[in-house]
Amino acid sequence: MTQIHIIDTGYFYADGGAMFGVVPKKTWKKRYDAGDANDCLLVMRSLLVQTGDGRVILIDAGVGTKQLDKLRYYKFFKMLDLRQELLKRGVRAEAVTDVVLTHLHLDHCGSVTLKDETTGELSLAFPHARHWVGRAQWANFLSPHPLEKASYFMENMLPVKEAGLLQPVDTDCEIDSSGVCLRLYHGHTPGQIVPYIPIPGQTIVFPGDVIPLAANVTPGWISAYDTSPLISYHEKIRLLEEAVNKKQLLLFCHDAFTTRSYVKRAGRFYSLYGNF
Ligand SMILES: [Zn+2]
Secondary structure: OOEEEEEEEEEEEEEHHHHHOOOOHHHHOOOOOOOOOOEEEEEEEEEEEEOOOOOEEEEOOOOOOOOHHHOHHHOOEOOOOHHHHHHHOOOOHHHOOEEEOOOOOHHHHHHHEEEOOOOOOEEEOOOOOEEEEEHHHHHHHHOOOOOOHHHOOHHHHHHHHHOOOEEEEOOOEEOOOOOOEEEEEOOOOOOEEEEEEEEOOEEEEOOHHHOOOHHHHOOOOOOOOOOOHHHHHHHHHHHHHHHHHOOOEEEOOOEOOOOEEEEEEEOOEEEEEOOO
């Protein structure tokens, strides 16, 4: 039977205006707390999925520690060592069979490569795992728009490619016959992967930055980080309509206060229930 562990790998602060785009603060502040400096507390949430057929799948990997001195603006804190966290749950890093990266922005993939502090040498944190990345996301990573470039660090992913462990995703697919499906959504960035994980009686969805916070469940509440917000709007509705109809459980990757929720339609909008 599939087992799932939620791992909160660390926290940081992002500007509320960036998280909610054109939505005024007096509106979004009612649904997501912020400090006097407009700073919203965000988590970096990963999933460890152990399937009945023996696959050990890690979904997203947080920011890691390689670039923290360049990223002081975000005030990262309570950073966990992901490999140690897996070990606490009985999983060696070498035993991870698959790493699914929803996308390659720095807060989702930093921990997949390690840097020796003395020599600067890079190595793989999960040396035997295939690393699943949307092919369009990989192309975007190699040649990003100048406005998105600061979200990518080559050192996070080039060693994966050099080791022959990059697994590009061209279209919606399943990881072998594990039941875990990877679906592509666009808007936040091209070719983002949304994993769908079946467990008895229901399916867990990890929308990543398609819906990073529970408050982003309102279709028009789109992050200013999204590179194509008009596409994000429709992609979010596509995801939510299925979640409503199939009673899927959404797991939010950045919400420091709400981990998961079901969703129902409420007129033109959506609301949460069973959230905690
Ligand atoms: Zn993110």
